[in-house]
Amino acid sequence: MSDLSSSDLVFPEWPQYDDTERDNLIRALEQGQWWRIGGSEVDEFEREFGEYHGASHTLAVTTGTHALELALQVLGVGPGTEVIVPAFTFISSSQAAQRLGAVVVPVDVDLGTYNISPEAVANAITDRTRVIMPVHMAGQIADMDALDKIAADSGVAILQDAAHAHGARWRGKRIGELGSMAAFSFQNGKLMTAGEGGAVIFPDRELYEEGFLRHSCGRPRTDRHYLHRxxxxxxxxxxxxxxxLRAQLSRLDGQITLREQRGPLLARLLAEIPGVVPQEIDPRADRNPRYMAMFRLEGADETTRNEIVDRLVQRGLPAFSAFRAIHRCEAFWEIGAPDETVEAVAERTPNAETLSREAVWLHHRTLLGAEEQMHRIAEIVADVVARA
Structure with missing residues (x-):
């Protein structure tokens, strides 16, 4: 194999911006009101983002983590309640619930799709379970058919962690058409970004109005007398x-279309490399924005995986070690942890343990590159893995 250097790969920069962002910033500046109560930009973004996702009620917030925390609070999460989350996710999924005083119950994920296991969810429900939180890993929507049935049978609410899933669809339905609340992130690396930011979409007006109150210190829109409710x-x-974000949203759909063209090609090429197993795609997730190009280094330990990631970075790929299983993070055990040991959680979440050791992801900007670059990415991965 040729020893390709970084000069052989020039991926689009991220974040992307042009005069649309500049013009929008000037418009926001010159309106003279820079907070949402007096201005119009956030209101218009909420309307446009909601329309794009099939949601009639959208609330923009400061961060994706705050979006989760706010949504959980609206759903009644607090002391004495439990929230079920996948063991393999970014830790904000658990911390948002823990900061409200709830106990987080990690459950296992599917080793192919990396999404939460409905069977594991069903086995974890107790009379204290308040919310099931599927995370649409790397942009692929979790098995919402099975999860909706579990929620209906148990009376437990679903909150979709859609931080990776802007523009995703499940069996032709957009996230806002799936009947449950969902939280999005606009952090710097996400599929659309303002550096930080988040949003919650609501299935009905009543939940939205409570969300608006709680996101604004409990104060109604028109209050002039500090009547915090x-x-x-x-x-x-x-x-x-x-x-x-209004500018970012305007180019999202085209970017998703390109990533959906590049993603399957790269996955096919990676699957031809001995020891490399790409994330499986559930065909029911019929629009996948592909936030990450994810794969496993089958049989690798964490040290070897991390060394391979370092070598991929040296060769010009924006590669990253995947999330550490949340129960393997000290922060998880500080507050709101289950009455179990780390090893007890690990024993019942073997797939999350495997992904925590073996999984690698490439930044979504790689999938905005030319078709030829997908072949070069695969060649570099094959070379680095063979040398390791």
Whole structure:
């Protein structure tokens, strides 16, 4: 194999921006009101983002983590309740619930799709379970058919962690058409970004109105006398972020279309490499924005995986070690942890343990590259894995 250097690969930069963002920022500046209560940019972004996702009620907030925390609070999560989350996810999924005083119960994921296992969810439900939180890993929607049935049978609410899944669809339905609340992130690496930011979509007006109160310190929109009705915090998005996100949204659909063309090709090429197993795609997830190009290094230990990631970076690929299983993080055990040991959780989440050791992901900007670059990516991965 040729020893390709970084000069052979020039991927699009991220974040992407052009005069649309500049013009929108100037418009937000010149309106003279820079917070959402007096301005129009956040209101318009909420309308446009909601329309794109098939949601009639959308609330923009400060971060994706705050989106989860706010949504959980609206769903009644607090002390004495439990929230089921996948053991393989970014730790915000668990910390948002733990900061509300709830106990987080990690469950296993599917080794092919990396998404939460419905069977594991069903086995974890107790009379204290308040919310099931599927994470749409790398942009692929979790098995919402099975999860919706579990939720209906148990009376437990679903909150979709859609931080990776802007524009995703499940059996032709957009996320806002799936009947449950969902939280999005606009952090710097996400599929659309204002550096930070988040949003919650709601299935009905009543939940939305409670969300609005709680995201604005419990204060109604028109209040002039500090009549704070419920507990909450200041999760309000500013007008400049709203203006940036309106521009980002305008190019999202085209980017998804390109990534959906490149993603299957790269996965096929990676699957031809001995020891490399790409993330499986559930055909029911019929629009996958592909936030990450993910794969496993089958049989690798964590040290070897990390060394391979370092070598991929040296060769010009924006490669990353995948999430550590949440129960393998010290932070998970500080508050709101189950009455179990680390090893007990690990024993019942073997797939999450495997992914925590073996999984690698490539930044989604790689999938905005030319078709030829997918072949070069696979060649570099094959060379680095063979040398390791």
């Amino acid at each position: 419920v507990s909450g915090s200041n999760f309000r998005m500013n007008e400049f972020s709203g203006a940036i």
